[in-house]
Amino acid sequence: MSNKKSVWTPTYILRSLSAWLVALVIFFPLLFLLVTSFKTELQAIAVPSMWLFEPTLENFTEVQERSDYLHYAWNSVVTSVLSTLLGLAVATPAAYAMAFNPTKHTKDVLMWMLSTKMMPAVGALVPIYILCQNTGLLDTKFSLIIIFTLSNLPIMVWMLYSYFKDIPHEILEAARMDGATVAQEFRHVLLPLSMGGLASTGLLCLVLSWNEAFWSLNLTSANAGTLATLVASYSSPEGLFWAKLSAVSVLAIAPIVVFGWFSQKQLVQGLTFGAVK
Amino acid sequence: MSSQARGNRTTSRLLMSPAVISLLLWMLVPLGMTIYFSLIYYNLMNPFLEGWAGLSNYEFFISNPAFGDAVWNTLLLLGSTVVITVGLGLAIALLINDPFPGRGLVRILLISPFFVMPTVNALLWKHMMMNPIYGFLAQVWTFFGAEPVDWLTDLPLFSVIIMVSWQWLPFACLIFITSLQSMDREQLEAARMDGANFLQQFRYLYVPHLARSISVVIMIEVIFLLSIFAEIYTTTAGGPGTESTNFAFLIFTEALLNFDVGVASAGALFAIILANIVAIFLIRMIGKNLEN
Structure with missing residues (x-):
């Protein structure tokens, strides 16, 4: 949209990163929900939360x-x-x-x-x-x-x-x-x-x-x-x-x-x- | 010409009548029944108590200590959510206004909570985010060496505000982004x-440009947030005590938990009055921006 002038300035990078960070924080609960749905009940309440596990479709069936x-x-x-x-x-x-x-x-x-x-x-x-x-x-x-x-x-x-x-x-x-x-x-x-x-x-x-x-x-x-x-x-x-x-x-x-x-x-x-x- | 104008008017009336008549019925029939029920004794658990109640249902509803709490909680829930979503929405919209890599994907991630149904929103936050032992927020708190918060017990209304804001922030944000796109770059x-400086730009260029979309966001949010129900029903059930009971939930408690239709109807009329007071304020405040 705006003309392409020297884009990779520190402000630009910082702004892009913070935009991404904000989006991920807002989306995070949904990601968490999605990941949990592929866990077993025991994995679901593990503390700290598990992010690497063998996904199961058992819950859906x-x-x-x-x-x-x-x-x-x-x-x-x-x-x-x-x-x-x-x-x-x-x-x-x-x-x-x-x-x-x-x-x-x-x-x-x-x-x-x-x-x-x-x-x-x-x-x-x-x-x-x-x-x-x-x-x-x-x-x-x-x-x-x-x-x-x-x-x-x-x-x-x-x-x-x-x-x-x-x-x-x-x-x-x-x-x-x-x-x-x-x-x-x-x-x-x-x-x-x-x-x-x-x-x-x-x-x-x-x-x-x-x-x-x-x-x-x-x-x-x-x-x-x-x-x-x-x-x-x-x-x-x-x-x-x-x-x-x-x-x-x-x-x-x-x-x-x-x-x-x-x-x-x-x-x-x-x-x-x-x-x- | 005048006969054509009259013809137009008749057509207009005909075209409008399905919408106007159905909304009129949708408003008047329940309203009439509510007024009638509010004036009689009508308790499903006590069918022998019947007859004219005069204003005693109203007295009973007002003298319930929960009444004041419910009014306050309703306004607090509405006010804080509007302030949070408009404030953060503006900030995020300004952050995302200029192009950057992956902007389209960021937009999609941002809007997602708006499509999530209130029951899922509530359960997701209640269990997976806010549970004081297993919840994700508890893990974050522990990670930073803080004592995990028992959100729904200690900060029930604030928890509901978080859930509702999470849902409506995307809405506010995307409306502002769309509005910012049409700003005069040269100016x-x-x-x-x-x-x-940025503050001056914000005050004299951004705010006037965004005024109408801010009004739209406030208007829509008030319409939907005045009677928040599902989030409270599925999480705190209004408690502990009445700490997170809003007006809608209080009437629900009377009608379906205490089975007192008479008192619930009196409450419903107060809710309608409250809604109208808010509506009048709103139209006074931002009505100008909505016209043009």
Whole structure:
């Protein structure tokens, strides 16, 4: 990016080294988790920590056998993907209307939406629990999908709104002059221009739903439980079985972390909410 | 023209209605039920006690000594995490702003904790990092000849703050990095030529440029951190005593551990009030930066 002038100055080397050091310190707990998942239980709690040992896959097979990892993983995939799609379908038209036909109340509506997100979920826990119980929706993927969608909706609308707002109105007006209907305008002009925004919003929603713990812990158990509940179930009774705990944790976070690595640029770009031009 | 404008407005309303109506229901139905439950006696362990409770659930919730602690812990958890993540995030972002070998990989390592689910985050820190005997931090402390700290017993709230900050630091940091990329390099060069030291550059060039992203980071963090739950649930369970009980966890204790729906509902209404107070402050403070 910057022009190549004499690079290897002491400050440069020092700065590069400290950047690496910081990154490794922040990443270290995850590395530790990964390494522990390949140890036997005895090696896992050895002091000082072992870094050279013969890796075993025993923990992973045991997690799958004992608690059916794939069942929970499937629940996580279904709930996060479907709630993301549903959320995009509801948030996109709303954000479009707010960005391109703003009224004097648009800002207020947006702030109100965000304020619903600030209310603690626990405040709605008892009513939602009772509603789910009475409608037979307790421990179903359906209720989780709806709840994930609703709780992500304010952020999604806001994100898409800030994205749409940066699209020049003239382009849409030109299309309108040429006699395009709202639907055509949306499909042929807006959609191609806002793929980036839709992608980042979808990515964020996917990550948030995958990692959501409050509702899944309180509303689901064996049937619709997601990976977040599977991990929590390994916490209390087997607190000290570190190797197995690590294996189940690695299995729970690996899909989304790897997915995140590939999409981080896009995701972060969207998360700046138009703060960066 | 005016008929077209009216047509536009109708279309807009139609397009917005699914989002607005569903959020309205999502807010009002639980709120209505919560208000109703908060006014009656409703204890799952004591079904014979029923009827109109007036404001006694509210009294009971406020007079609980844990109430004050929970408010304080909620604000402390929120405030410290925001300060830590914004402060360290800025420092790291400035460190990584200029290119160096392996910058892409460093970015990936840095963002990773943001994708980790709260339950894993909590268990990882509780056991493998903070365990006073086998934990990695204990080993570091012993290595330097210090007495290992029993984190979750002696510093429960601080431990939770560490876990939450570890999760949100990457987020703050990467937003700042992205924002720094769009800075006017020539202006910076000019300032350097004119002999502006780093502090002056920071104060007059970096901070104004980053103001909007700092606002965004604070806003998002407040939205997510006001009701931290999973980290407390899986590690300290609010203890010892009420030392790490925040508002969300206190209501959870009332509802699902004491089975007192009435009192929990009263608590939930206080939580909503608290959230709104924070929201008003927030919008006053940084709302200006969010617009434009």
